[in-house]
Amino acid sequence: MPINENDLELFLESTSILNSSSQNSIDKTTSNAELSNIEHSTLLIPQPPLLKTGTTLSELKTQEGNDYCNHDSINETEEGGKTDSIKQQEKNDDAFEKMHSNNNNRSCNKNNSYFNPMLQSPTRMPQRYNNYDEYMENKIFQQNKNDQKLIAEYEKQFNKTYPQIFKNTNIYINGYTNPTRLQLHKLIVLHGGKFSHYLTSKRNVTHIIATNLTSKKKIEFRKYRVVQPEWIMQSIEANKLLKWQDYALLLNDTNINNTTDIKTLVTKDSTKKPHLDCNHPDFLASFFKNSRLHHLTTWKLELQNKHMKSNPVGAHHNRIKKIIYYIDFDCFFATVSGLKHNENSSLPIAVSHGQGNSDIASCNYAARSFGIKNGMWVSRAKQLCSTLKILPYEFDSYRKISETFYELLYDKFDTVIPLSVDEGVFIDYPEDIDYKGISEKCMDIRNLLSTKTKCTVSIGVSNTLVLSTLCLKSAKPNGFKIFLPHNTEKEAVAKFVGSFQLTDLPNIGHKTADKINELYSPSSIITLADLQSNLSSLSSFNKLNKLGGKLSRKIILYLKGEDDIDNISKINTPFNYFRKKSLSVDINWGIRFQTIEQVYNFIDRVVARLASQLKSINMASSQYTIKLARCKANSPIEPPKYLGMGLCDITSKTGRFPAHTNENYIMSPEIKQSFRKLYIQAPISSLRGISITLSNLKTNNDRDIGSMLDRKTNNTLDNFPRLHPPLPHDVPLTMSNTENADQMVTVTPLLPSNDNNNNNNNNNNNRRSIEKRKSRSPAREFFNNYHKKKNQERAKHHFSTEIDENALKELPLEMQKEIQREYAVINLVNSTKRSALEAPKIIPKKKLESICCFNPPIPFQKLLNPKEITARLDTWILQNIERGPRTDDALLLVQYLRRLVKFNKKSMLLYIVDHLEEQIDYYRSYYRSASDDPQTSSNHHQMPDGILQWEKLLVLKILPLRESKNRA
DNA sequence: AATGTGTGGTAGC
DNA sequence: ATCGCTACCACACATT
Structure with missing residues (x-):
């Protein structure tokens, strides 16, 4: 079977997307014509081959021996006839090339060490990255570092320093050039220039080197300094930076800034951060930092944790009354932002991020008089009031004032329940109601807060939460309302409630209000009095039930000014309720x-x-x-x-x-x-x-x-398996290497070490709920097996790794399979001497027609059954997870998958690709979480190089196949 | 009947 | 430009 050299480059892959050396190998690739699409769908640009074209798999093996990365021998065969000086030069080039193609130190394991030892990084930095962007950042960092190393190396070797001709330039090379990109790169770096491998942020690049540009690129680059490579060469020759304009590739473009000041290309102020893309690792943080709603929810939790107290002193005693103060700042954000910006509060003000389709978080009452409402877009609000002043958010101030608010009031009440940053329920439990005292308390509070925070609050006081809410509504803005009816004054309460709008009631928003209006159409329900009158007849009373039993009962209670069970428990047992x-x-x-x-x-x-x-x-x-x-x-x-x-x-x-x-x-x-x-x-x-x-x-x-x-699962993760320690790197584990079944592999058992845990009492319950679930991830697999084993252990009182054939036959077929699989896992785990290839054949073959419809099935290592295949792949991944896949193994897999693509085996392809993705993802998440945890990140939990290699294989080679399937 | 799942509504500025 | 969160409940419907 011919080797596709591109694949061999997979793990020696160039990080340079545009690499001039790629030209060399394109025409040498083997004729997998049907795969050309796939080839182009990846970012991977092939590198010059390490092996001779047409190497067979067997040759590959012998050539590689046990260490497939023995590049020295390969170099020798290729470079045998060359003179020493040329060889030396090329070795430098090679080292340089490899340094840049391989610039993540974390991936510089043995597989890839191709370095001049002098250039090799002395320490292997414990690297980890959370995503591609971080990975890229790190990559660029490493690339720059490697550039520095190169300079040091050259200066040492030739014992001279290079003139810093290209100081303060940042050069990117586009497309094919002569001299090559690599040579130019070296020259630029040696002469003090910065070299950019990517053009992701054009702002940093001062010059683009190119000899040819596609018309699309011509447009794209029209505002940049696109220069021909001669500029570099002749500048070095002249030993000074020549005018780039004389070498400009794009002529007669008026947009080109003709000044000689290099910095002027940097058009945007780099201190001014543009908004982060959702792929940026810090997107979440930057978004939340600016999200008012996020702040509102997190503040609520914080404040409840910090300031909530519940002392219902004798609240159950009949004679003790309950006085509920509902306190709320008037248009909190707008007021605070207005204060911060010294705005006149009598003028219309709103708080928002932007000017157009941006939400108004809060507007003051002057703005509300124009019909502007919270949540409205600025553009609409501006239509209503062209003089509306938009102020930015002042989150820190909001939070600060809120803190003051709760600190000032905390000692003044028996119960404090923060409901929002600016809004809380405060309760007293006096024996007698002292109207005068209550209104004085309200005024005191309002004065106190006014002096301490410069903000006004409104207060609603009543003996139920609903009535307090409604009182607050009528007290706003900047006032207070006390309504403490006697038990006998039902009509007065109903009248009071009736004066409010439908949406003034808690739990009735615009949707429910619309729904109620629909229920009672054509008579329109605007006020609660309308609703009250409609409830007098039984038929219309029943209509309300269409909202749902709970809500309608709630509304009926609210209409009488009474709290429902929800409100009552909120007030009486806030810690439980929240x-x-x-x-x-x-x-x-x-x-x-x-x-x-x-x-x-x-x-x-x-x-x-x-x-x-x-x-x-x-x-x-x-x-x-x-x-x-x-x-x-x-x-x-x-x-x-x-x-x-x-x-x-x-x-x-x-x-x-x-x-x-x-x-x-x-x-x-x-x-x-x-x-x-x-x-x-x-x-x-x-x-x-x-x-x-x-x-x-x-x-x-x-x-x-x-x-x-949660009665459903009482499993613990105390005994969750930790991955085995890194395998010795000189032990190759390979899918293709069937013959070497006797290599030693040590595998730490995945099983929990202590069996005397305290989970037994819940076992039956757990087992049922666990087994119902699908088992695909290693975590699930573990728990399935674990619980099954617990069960068996109790029955047998000992552990056997031998299957009792007779007992097995008694069981239903499905159970048999499960147990066989389980024992296979135990055996695998216990074995110290096992090749990855000897994945146990324990799953009976399935009819393949269900998966492969018309064409004959495509075997993978003589396996046809998808589960067997994934099982083997799983073993392969597990055993190589920390050292990465061998290139030839990866090649076998990719070739198999490509055949699936070619013969349109969609479901099989999907099945396997999804499975691989899931597996690799699992391990990646494992190592990431381990390395995120400072306590465990010390030693063997660092993100291993292997994971990155697996990821590369997955993202660059395997996943594109699935996408190509989708396009077809 | 009990339990689980997916959807939708509300609250705060 | 723009930062449209989040906790919780209730319900309809499916599953067993």
């Missing part, structure tokens, strides 16, 4: 993805955030929901709001983790699996929002609370 039940992150702004990998990275980041939040509150979750927003089919591609979500279809999916967990590496793959199920064949670009919710929360230390919250 206890944490779920944790989520929602992003519905700025979501624009091109590739699925970007989405996966994004999910990774979101889950990492959730995991750390969970850990910080010492909780674990066993259930998740992922919710997606995709733009509606007929809606415009870009909604009116910049980077907004527009009109969307919302779908969600819930799933369960194998057990309660707060581990990133457990959660992330599971959630991504649900994402895949949810996101069927739609273009990634249509994604507009992602939300991930973790629920079924349980406090880690407290089993009682845990079981109270």
